[in-house]
Amino acid sequence: MFRQPDRLRDGYEVVIIGGGGHGLAAAYYLARDHGIRDIAVLEKGYLGGGNTARNTTIIRSNYLTPEGVRFYDASMKLWQELSTELDFNLFFSTRGHLTLAHSDADLRTARWRAEVNKHFGVRSEVVDAAFVKKLVPQIDIDCGGHTPIVGALYHAPGAIARHDAVAWGYARGADRLGAEIHQGVEVLGIDVRDGAVTGVRTSRGSIRTRKVLCAVAGSTPRILKMIGLASPLAIHPLQAMVTEPLKPWLDPIIVSSSLHAYVSQSARGELVMGASLDPYELHSTRSTLEFAEGLAVHMLNLFPFLADVKVNRQWAGMADMTPDFAPIMGITPCDGFFLDAGWGTYGFKATPICGKTMSHTVATGTNHPLITGFSLGRFARLELTGEKGAAAVGH
């Protein structure tokens, strides 16, 4: 698939910390679009083994803020061509995406999102309960009488993809263009002189570089501490689980904010399910029984016939949450240190556009126009990019 170099060189033009989808995509576009091929991607564990492997692979662009909708729409367009671009089958599958509404308040948010989306040319519309029932005949539209479905936000381009393949495809593409991918290399410190990056200390020795891109999700606070940067990030586990494989029956992706649950059926027939963040800060990928119980209850509200279906696996990732549910991207007060963080519970769908915009930012030293609303400095200016209504499952 790609070379596995056995030693680090003394220096690189760009060092990318984090060998997940975001870091690898940035390496790929740095080499392809900006001619920068002297790159080391450093991964503490194994390639794509962090949140790239742990997310539930939903790809959509039906966000709430203009900044968000433009950004995720650009990502969606990259996704649609990505298997061809990388010459690697990502199992990208357009399914349609339903955000169920169980109340007037839900419908109001759905209408808001639909109108913002349409304004930016993204296909979203508010549909009624009959439309939902027609698309998903197996759904209990009354949810057992407790929280009847009254409509939904329907986003036709909603899709899923094979997450591991995304990391592998970008890794192979970056490798072929000359980037080095180093697994099992931990970053221990970052050297800064006169406010500018000069090098990175790793578990396999020190390297010189003037540009570092940090794309490490739940480990971001640890890296930021190395250069004395503060952030509003808080780390929470996000759990998920899958059932045993079933015959294909669920085409669209289903999300319910009121029930704090979402589900899609993967290419191999498993139901991939998730819910809200764990409710308190924790640096752990442990699983809990109360999560599985709570999610199962809500899944049975929607699909009572699943009562006898077994759960096969349960896991968690560490999500780096921001107060406004928008990411933190771009240049930082430390010269040569670039940040791609705050991806909380919504980073997978942004993988291609993060690679694209961060590679531009690293290569030119100025923020890409699509990410100016996501700067670290927005918090000090009290200019938040409020995306919670479209990014969070529970709100």
Next chain:
Amino acid sequence: MKLISCPLNGPRPLLEFVCGGELREMPDPDICSDAEWAAYLFKRDSRPGVKREWWCHIPSGYWFIAERDTAADVFLKTYDAAELRGAAP
């Protein structure tokens, strides 16, 4: 389910509690600068470690202080907020 030792109610299941966030000194909004206020709102040290946090037992509406290891998921100590002022609870 994890049990939390509530200073008022004794050991109770985690689901009965909500975390109110890390204990922080609020600057006086009338005299502090915008930068100080923004730092109070948004500056966090989110590395793993032991933190002092506000927690609330929801059924009784009782707020208290917990010292918690955010890497090991262990509650080390819980006590009444009055102890912060050095007073007996």
